[in-house]
Each structure stands twice: as C-alpha cells, then as structure tokens.
Amino acid sequence: MKIAFIDIQNFRKLKCCRVELSKNKTVLVGANNSGKTSAMDALIIFLKKTRHRNLSPTDFTLSNWKNINEIAKNWIGNQNPDELNLGIELWQPHVPSIDIWLDVKDEEIHYVSHIIPTLDWAGGKLGVRLIFEPKKDKDLKVENLYKAYKTAFESAKKTSESRANGNALKLWPQTMREFLDKELHNHFSIKAYILDPSKYNEATPQSLPVNSEPIAGDPFDGLFKIDIISAQRGFSDPSSSEDGVRNDRRLSAQLRTYFEKHLNPSEIPDTNDLDALEAIESARTAFDKRLKESFKSSLGELEGLNYPGFSDPKIQISSKVDPLDGLNHDAAVQFNVLRDDANPDDITLCLPEKYNGLGYQNLISMIFNLIRFRDEWMRIGKAGKRTEHIDEFIEPLHIVLVEEPEAHLHAQVQQVFIKKAYDVLRNHADLKEKTQFSTQLVISTHSSHIAHEIDFGCLRYFKRMPATCADNAPCAEVVNLSNTFGDDSDTAKFATRYLKTTHCDLFFADAAILVEGPAERMLVPHFIKSKYPELDRNYISLLEIGGSHAHRLKGLIETLGLLTLVITDLDSIKKDSTEKVLPERGQEYRTGNDTIKSWVPLKTSLDEALDASDEDKVKDDYVRAAYQIEITVDYGGNEETIIPYTFEDALVLSNLELFKARTGDTGLIKKMAEGVNEPNISEARKALFDALSKNSKKAEMALDLLFTTEPNDLTPPKYIADGLDWVQEQLKSKHQDYCIQQEEGGEVNDGN
Numbered sequence: 001m002k003i004a005f006i007d008i009q010n011f012r013k014l015k016c017c018r019v020e021l022s023k024n025k026t027v028l029v030g031a032n033n034s035g036k037t038s039a040m041d042a043l044i045i046f047l048k049k050t051r052h053r054n055l056s057p058t059d060f061t062l063s064n065w066k067n068i069n070e071i072a073k074n075w076i077g078n079q080n081p082d083e084l085n086l087g088i089e090l091w092q093p094h095v096p097s098i099d100i101w102l103d104v105k106d107e108e109i110h111y112v113s114h115i116i117p118t119l120d121w122a123g124g125k126l127g128v129r130l131i132f133e134p135k136k137d138k139d140l141k142v143e144n145l146y147k148a149y150k151t152a153f154e155s156a157k158k159t160s161e162s163r164a165n166g167n168a169l170k171l172w173p174q175t176m177r178e179f180l181d182k183e184l185h186n187h188f189s190i191k192a193y194i195l196d197p198s199k200y201n202e203a204t205p206q207s208l209p210v211n212s213e214p215i216a217g218d219p220f221d222g223l224f225k226i227d228i229i230s231a232q233r234g235f236s237d238p239s240s241s242e243d244g245v246r247n248d249r250r251l252s253a254q255l256r257t258y259f260e261k262h263l264n265p266s267e268i269p270d271t272n273d274l275d276a277l278e279a280i281e282s283a284r285t286a287f288d289k290r291l292k293e294s295f296k297s298s299l300g301e302l303e304g305l306n307y308p309g310f311s312d313p314k315i316q317i318s319s320k321v322d323p324l325d326g327l328n329h330d331a332a333v334q335f336n337v338l339r340d341d342a343n344p345d346d347i348t349l350c351l352p353e354k355y356n357g358l359g360y361q362n363l364i365s366m367i368f369n370l371i372r373f374r375d376e377w378m379r380i381g382k383a384g385k386r387t388e389h390i391d392e393f394i395e396p397l398h399i400v401l402v403e404e405p406e407a408h409l410h411a412q413v414q415q416v417f418i419k420k421a422y423d424v425l426r427n428h429a430d431l432k433e434k435t436q437f438s439t440q441l442v443i444s445t446h447s448s449h450i451a452h453e454i455d456f457g458c459l460r461y462f463k464r465m466p467a468t469c470a471d472n473a474p475c476a477e478v479v480n481l482s483n484t485f486g487d488d489s490d491t492a493k494f495a496t497r498y499l500k501t502t503h504c505d506l507f508f509a510d511a512a513i514l515v516e517g518p519a520e521r522m523l524v525p526h527f528i529k530s531k532y533p534e535l536d537r538n539y540i541s542l543l544e545i546g547g548s549h550a551h552r553l554k555g556l557i558e559t560l561g562l563l564t565l566v567i568t569d570l571d572s573i574k575k576d577s578t579e580k581v582l583p584e585r586g587q588e589y590r591t592g593n594d595t596i597k598s599w600v601p602l603k604t605s606l607d608e609a610l611d612a613s614d615e616d617k618v619k620d621d622y623v624r625a626a627y628q629i630e631i632t633v634d635y636g637g638n639e640e641t642i643i644p645y646t647f648e649d650a651l652v653l654s655n656l657e658l659f660k661a662r663t664g665d666t667g668l669i670k671k672m673a674e675g676v677n678e679p680n681i682s683e684a685r686k687a688l689f690d691a692l693s694k695n696s697k698k699a700e701m702a703l704d705l706l707f708t709t710e711p712n713d714l715t716p717p718k719y720i721a722d723g724l725d726w727v728q729e730q731l732k733s734k735h736q737d738y739c740i741q742q743e744e745g746g747e748v749n750d751g752n
Contacts, residue, residue, distance in 0.1 A: 001108050001223070001396045002438055004125060007099035007205045010061045012038040015475040016204060021440055022458045022482075025422050028444040029451050029507040030462030031539065035476030036444040037231075039462070040403050043442070046098045046130045047226050047399070049218065052190050055096065055132055057180045063472045064094040065177050072176035075146055076153055086141040088133060089210055095188075097131035099195060099205055100220070111396055115219050117194050127195030128219045129208065135189055140211060145187045149179050192219045224397035227373040229366060231403035254368050262381035270385075287319045359410040363417055366405060370424045373400055377437075378428050398439045400425060406447035414449045448505040456496055457482035461507055463561045466734055477561075484559045494552045502543060506556075509541035510734075511563040511727055514550045518699035520567055520647050520720075526711035528724065535728040551599040563622045563730050565723045568595050569646050570628045572606050582689050583628070583643040585610065593627070600625045610643065614722070622730070626723030633681070640681040648698055649688040650717035652676060658713065665708075668692075668701040 005020040013035050019028070028036040045051045045059075060068070071090055078084055104112050104126055115128055134142040156171035163169065173179035180187070191214035199206040265273035265280070295317055376383060377398045402421070406414050425439045426432055445451065451459060461479040484492070499506065506512055515521050521544040528536050545553065550566050557564050571592040572583035581589060589606040591597060596609055600623055601616040603609040610630060618624045628644040633653055644650035652659045652672045662673040668691065675687030692698075705714070716724070 001105065001111065002103045003224075003397070003399070003440060004101045004103045006043070006101070008039060008042050009097045009099075009205060010064055010094060011042045011096040011098070012059055012061060013475045014038050014042065015061050015063070017476055017478045019460055019478050020480050021442065024439070025441045025443070025454065025458050026460060027418075027451065027454050027458055028442070028460050028462060029446075030476075031464060031508055031510055032446070034462035034464045035478075036446075036462050037403070038476070039478075040401060040442070040444045042096070042098055043226075043399075043401055044228055046132075046190065047100075047220065048228070053185055055184070055188075055190075057177060057184055059096055060094075061096075061475070063467075065175075067094050069175045069177060072149055072153075072179070075150060084146070086143055086146055087210075088136050088140050088142060089208075091134055091142065092131060092208060095131060095133050097129055099127055099129045101125050101127045101195075101200055102223075108396060111223055111393070115194055115215065117196060121197060125197045125200045127197060127200055128215070129193045129195055129205075130190055131193065132188055132190050134187055142187075148183065148187065149173070149176060152179060152183075191215075194219075222393055222395060224399050225377050225395045226399045226401065227369075227376075229369055229400075229402045229405070231407045254365060254372065258368075258372050258375075262375060262383050264382060268382050268385045284319055288317070291317045291319060358408070359413045362408040363413045366402075366409075366417060367420065367424055370400065370421060373398070374425050374428060374431075378430060394437065396437055398425070398437070400439070400441045402441070402443045404445055404447075405443060406445060406450060411447075411449045414447050415453050418443070418450045418453045446508055448508060451507050452500055456484075456499075459507065461560055464734075479559055479561075481556075481559070484555055491552050491555060494549070495556050498545065498549075498553075505539075506541045506543065506562070507560075508539065509562065510538040511565070511731060512541045512543060512557070513727070514543050514545050514553070514564065514566045514568075516544075516546055516568050516647060518544060519702040520544070522699070522702040522706060523651070523711075523714070524567065524720065524724075526706070527714070527716040527720065530711040530714075531716065531721075532724050532728055534732065535724060538731050540727075548594050550595045554599050557623060558620070561622060563727065563734070565624050565626060565727050566595055566600070567626045567647075567720055567723060568593055570596070570606065570609065570643070572645070580693065582645060582685060583610075585643075595625060596627060599623075614726075618726070624723060624726050626719045628717070629719050629722075631718050635681045635684065636679070638681075642681060642685060644717065645685075645689055646692055647717065647720075648672070648692055648696075648701060649685075650719065651714070652688060654715045654717045655713075658709070665704065667704065668696050668698065669704050671696075672701075 002023065003021050005018050007016070007018050008014040009016050013033075017035070017039075019026075019039055028039060030036050041059075045054050068091075075084060102112070102125065104123065106123055109116070109123075112126055115126055117126075134145045136142050137144065152173055156173060160169040160171045172182070193208055193212050193214055196206060260267075265276040269277060375381070377394065379394065405417055409417060421443075422439070422441050425441060431437055431439065443450070459481040461481055463477045463479055465475050465477050467474050484495075513524060515524055521542060525542060528540070543553075550568060570583050572581050572589050573579060573592040574581055575588040575590060578592060580592075581587075583589065583606060585607055587606075590604055591606050591609050596602075597604050600619040601609065601612040603612060609627070617626070628646070628650055630641055630643050631650075631653065632639055632641050633656060634640075635656070642653065644653055648668070649672075652675070656676055659669070659673050659676050662669050663677065664670075665673060671691035672688060675691055676684050678684040678687055715721075
C-alpha cells in the first residue's frame with residue numbers, strides 16, 4: 001500500500017494543489033514562502049489526531065475569507081430564518097481539506113474494507129477527504145454556528161449603539177473571521193468522507209455530493225503509522241514536541257526512552273531477561289547488605305534515644321536497582337576518542353556526548369529517531385507484548401515526515417542524512433526489499449546539498465503563483481520533476497548531470513541568471529551588488545553555462561516557471577560557414593548561438609536578432625535573453641554606432657576611458673587597452689576581436705579587474721544592464737502581489 005498523491009485545498013497559500021508522492025522518498029523543494037512548510041503542516045495537522053487543534057483561522061486560504069464573511073453577512077441581513085441556507089455545502093468549498101489517495105493491492109483489501117465506496121470497486125485507487133468544516137446537526141445544517149454568531153453579533157451591535165455620544169464602538173465580532181478567532185474549535189471539527197475513485201484523475205478535486213455522510217472514527221486507523229521530526233527540535237517551536245513530550249536531541253535521552261519502551265527487562269520479562277534480572281537482584285542484595293553495615297552505628301544512636309520503642313516499627317534500609325537510572329545522566333553515552341576496542345584492559349580515552357560536534361550530535365539524534373520510529377512500527381521487543389497491541393495489526397504503511405533537516409545539520413552531514421535515512425527506516429528483517437510493509441519518507445528542505453543527493457524524479461517543486469486580482473491571494477503550484485523532460489532522455493541526462501556537478505541552488509532561488517562564461521560569472525554579481533540594490537536583496541542563482549548549452553535547461557526552467565535571465569553572446573558567423581566574424585549589419589551573417597536560435601528570441605539571422613525588440617526577447621513573461629546590441633560610443637570625439645562581439649569587448653567599449661589608461665597592465669587587459677588606443681573605431685574593434693580570438697584568458701582578465709578596480713567604477717554593458725533592469729522590475733511586481741489584498745480580521749499566515 002502506498003499514498004499515490006495528496007490534494008490540498010484552502011490551506012494557507014495552497015488553494016488547490018496536488019503533491020504526488022514517490023514510491024520511497026519525496027523531497028519538497030522551492031523558494032522561500034513557496035508553500036513547502038504549508039504542505040508539511042497540512043499533512044501533520046490533518047493526519048495526526050493530537051495536532052487537530054493546531055488548526056487556526058490563519059490556516060484558511062486568505063482569499064476565502066471574503067466568501068466566508070459574505071455567508072455570515074447574509075445570515076445577519078436576512079430577517080426570515082426559513083429562507084436561510086444553512087447547508088454544509090455552502091462552507092465546504094472554502095474550508096481547509098486534504099484528499100488522501102491510496103494505491104491498494106488486491107491482497108490488502110482487508111485493510112481498507114471500511115473505505116471502499118461501493119461493491120463495484122475494482123481495485124486500484126481509494127480516496128478519503130479530511131475536511132475542517134462547521135459542526136452540523138442531524139439534518140446536515142450548521143444551525144448551532146448560525147445561532148452562536150448571530151447572538152454574538154447582535155449583542156455587540158446593541159451594546160456599541162447604546163453609547164450616548166453616537167460614536168459607536170466596534171465590538172467583537174464584526175465578521176465571521178473575528179468570531180472564529182475565538183470560537184473556531186467550538187464550532188469546527190475535522191470530518192472524513194469517502195471519495196469517488198472514478199474521479200481521482202480530474203483536474204480539480206471532486207465536490208462532495210449533497211447530503212454526504214462522514215465516516216465514523218479515524219479512516220486511517222490501522223492503515224498507516226505517521227511519525228514526525230519537526231524542524232525546530234528541542235527549541236521554542238510550539239509544535240516541535242510530539243504529543244506534548246519534549247523532543248530531547250541528546251542520544252542518552254533517546255536511548256533511555258528506547259530502552260524503557262523496547263528493552264527494559266523489568267517490564268513484561270521473558271526468558272531472555274532472566275540473566276539480567278538475576279544480576280540486578282544480586283546487585284540489590286549486595287548493596288542492601290553494604291547499606292545495613294554502613295548505617296548500623298547511625299541507627300544504633302537512634303536506638304539509644306529509645307527509638308524505635310517496643311511498639312514502633314524497626315528502621316530498615318532497602319535499595320532499588322533500576323536499570324533505567326543507569327542511563328539517566330549526562331555521561332551515559334560516551335565517545336571513545338581512540339576508537340580502539342582491541343584490548344579491553346587498557347585505559348580508554350572517552351568524552352561525554354556533549355563534547356561531540358553539534359552537527360554530528362544532531363545527525364545521530366535524527367538517525368536514532370528514525371530507528372525508534374521503525375522499531376515502534378515493527379513493535380520490536382517489549383513494545384509488541386503490551387496489552388494494547390496484542391490484538392492489533394501492524395499498519396501496512398509507515399509515513400515519516402521530516403521538516404527541514406538542514407536546520408541543525410551542516411552541509412556534509414545533510415548529505416549523509418539524506419543518503420542513509422530511508423535505508424535506516426527499512427533496516428529490518430520484515431522490511432528491506434519485501435513488499436508486505438511499505439515506507440514513504442517525505443522531507444521538506446531549503447538545502448541544495450540535500451536536493452543534490454536525491455534523484456530529481458523524487459523532487460516536488462513548489463512554484464509561487466502571484467495573485468491575479470485584488471480579491472485573490474498568492475498561491476502555490478506543485479511541479480513533479482519526474483515529468484519535466486518528457487521523452488528527451490539526452491536533455492534529461494544533461495540537466496541532471498549539470499545540476500549535480502554545479503551543486504546548484506536553482507530549486508530555491510527567486511530568480512536565475514544563466515551566464516556565458518567565467519568572466520560574466522565573476523563580474524555580474526558585482527554589477528548587481530553595486531548597481532541593483534533591490535535585486536541584491538533577493539536570492540539569485542547564478543549558473544555558468546555556455547550559450548550552446550543554456551537551451552538544454554529550457555524544459556526545467558519552463559516547468560519551474562522560474563524567472564530567468566539568459567546572458568549570452570551573439571556568436572556572429574558567416575552565412576555559409578561557422579567562421580567567426582565581427583558582427584556587422586547587412587552582411588547576411590548568422591548567429592551561431594543555440595539559445596538565440598532555439599529558445600528566445602528564435603532568430604537565426606544576425607540582423608533579425610539585432611532587430612528583436614525587448615518584447616521579442618521575453619518568453620512567457622519569465623524568461624529573457626540578453627545579448628550584445630548596437631551601442632553608441634564617443635570615440636575620438638566622434639559618435640560611433642557599433643556592435644560588440646563578446647562580453648569582454650562590450651565591457652571595454654562601455655568603459656573606454658578606464659581601459660585607455662590601463663596600458664601598463666599585463667595580459668588581456670593590456671591588449672584591450674592597446675586596442676582602444678587605436679586611432680579609429682574600426683581598428684579598435686579589429687584589435688579587440690583579434691585579442692579575444694587568440695586563446696585569450698578571459699577569466700584572468702575578470703580576476704585582474706576585481707583586484708585592481710572598484711566595482712562601482714565599472715559600467716555594465718547595456719545589454720546586461722537592460723536584462724538586470726528587467727529581472728529587478730519582474731521581482732518587484734511579484735512581491736507587490738503579496739500586498740494587493742487588505743483582508744479584514746486578523747493576521748495573515750500563508751506559510752512557506
């Protein structure tokens with residue numbers, strides 16, 4: 001049994017999204033505030049009974065409050081109760097819910113008999129909706145909520161209007177949102193409904209039929225066990241503890257808990273425990289004997305005071321040896337510094353666990369948590385002998401949710417964790433490669449190190465979608481990256497290998513800038529920092545990938561919907577050959593750049609590429625190409641219109657006076673300086689072209705500029721400046737979408 005996918009509706013910014021789960025591991029990625037944490041919270045809150053009361057009005061999708069408040073407004077405005085629609089169907093499209101769709105095998109039907117919709121069900125998918133809806137009466141009406149709200153509203157109105165000065169106070173509640181801020185869990189609860197399996201693949205989640213009856217009890221009880229490692233383990237996060245128990249990350253504390261639950265020989269002892277119990281009893285008897293001898297004189301003094309007397313009870317000292325106490329101290333777990341167990345008689349050098357590095361403490365803690373989750377599921381040791389488990393099946397599915405494991409793990413440890421976590425969860429004789437019991441691990445992360453270690457088919461990218469109108473709010477869409485490249489296996493291989501080679505952070509960026517070569521990679525960040533402060537405040541992923549390969553990321557970029565600037569070169573070549581030439585109009589030259597030819601602006605002719613407007617260079621509002629364009633320079637007192645050949649000569653021609661003075665430098669900068677000191681622009685362009693064509697060390701030139709020149713003194717080439725202006729404006733408008741709606745009644749929590 002597996003969870004195939006989850007539809008989340010009306011929960012924070014997840015207005016309506018589907019998260020498909022991989023067979024084994026699923027990793028949720030995306031930029032900040034894209035909805036990853038909201039998805040994890042939805043799973044935790046709806047699937048874990050102890051978290052149901054964590055739902056609050058701020059978990060409702062922000063834009064839904066307009067419709068909810070309108071329902072309440074109609075209640076107040078309608079004077080004839082008989083005409084009111086108090087049906088639950090008015091509320092269900094606007095309240096938080098999740099649909100869990102299971103893949104069920106024929107041999108597992110006995111587990112799911114209570115959620116099979118009809119006798120005609122032929123196997124495959126089964127769906128259950130958990131929805132946080134108003135409590136209803138036997139007629140499926142929300143009359144109790146109606147009466148409570150109307151009473152509170154009219155009482156507040158009457159009281160505020162009673163003031164003699166005419167300045168009516170606005171008392172609680174003015175809207176349904178305000179009312180539910182205080183009364184939510186008195187009038188709302190989570191209910192479960194069986195879904196129609198024939199509609200599982202529809203574009204939008206199905207509506208519940210009118211007069212649908214909820215399932216009694218927990219529909220997933222006995223189907224799966226859910227365990228959680230929260231992001232803020234052991235800190236101030238109110239949801240970081242599981243079932244109210246503080247989650248101590250020390251290994252000694254976890255070992256103590258594990259020992260008590262699975263290994264304690266004093267609890268439900270069997271034949272394997274007899275040796276340990278005999279040793280404990282021998283130790284207790286010997287200790288009691290020693291205590292009696294040690295306290296004999298002290299107790300004798302008390303007897304000298306005529307106590308205890310003839311009728312008083314005699315004082316007797318008895319010890320208790322509890323094996324659990326042996327683990328209840330800071331040095332219960334120690335680390336052998338020498339890592340040498342060859343001779344047990346030698347003195348070992350050990351340190352308590354608190355002296356181990358914090359990153360590895362947390363790694364050990366988290367891995368041991370996974371071990372504990374697995375063994376509790378498999379009911380290892382004493383856990384399987386307790387009365388409450390004797391008549392229960394082991395759940396066929398184990399769901400483990402891990403929130404942002406990188407929160408307390410440094411980079412190397414993050415990679416160790418993600419590589420080992422699933423194997424640890426399956427490391428049991430009844431698990432491993434067997435299919436009777438299934439495990440699905442779901443991780444949310446901001447870490448490129450974790451994403452790097454995962455097959456891209458397991459990644460689910462949360463894409464931020466801006467608000468489309470003033471009555472709406474930003475939302476999120478989830479992209480299954482296993483479907484990104486279609487049937488083009490070569491493109492998929494290239495993108496996967498490239499991203500893994502660069503250890504890239506593309507999945508977490510606000511925008512991406514793809515650059516042609518090392519010189520751009522080194523200097524563009526300085527242009528941003530010195531000239532574009534608003535752009536510098538965003539998380540920009542800068543990738544060096546030549547124009548002949550940038551288009552291979554087209555499928556990925558377009559699937560992610562990621563704001564992307566492609567900074568590339570014209571690569572002008574002759575009409576009938578691939579010989580490089582200085583770009584000139586009217587010569588029937590072509591562009592040799594695959595990005596310009598096959599992605600944007602889809603031009604082959606050099607003249608057409610130069611004639612392309614700013615609009616032509618933008619595709620789908622989120623991808624823009626930036627390449628050399630005609631510029632006007634003052635050369636020797638004459639205004640000259642020229643077309644640069646590469647980034648390097650464009651930079652030189654945009655900073656003529658700076659480079660003219662650099663004749664004393666070495667390397668490529670010296671050649672460039674000599675070139676721009678030629679008597680006319682034609683000779684200068686030819687000199688720059690020749691300098692760049694002869695095995696020029698472009699990266700070295702960029703490094704020399706960084707070392708000798710203040711970034712503020714460099715003017716970016718116009719084509720790059722235009723591209724950066726575009727990215728900055730696009731990001732501005734994207735962030736403005738978060739401020740469009742001013743919703744009445746309380747704070748906004750659309751999650752991340």
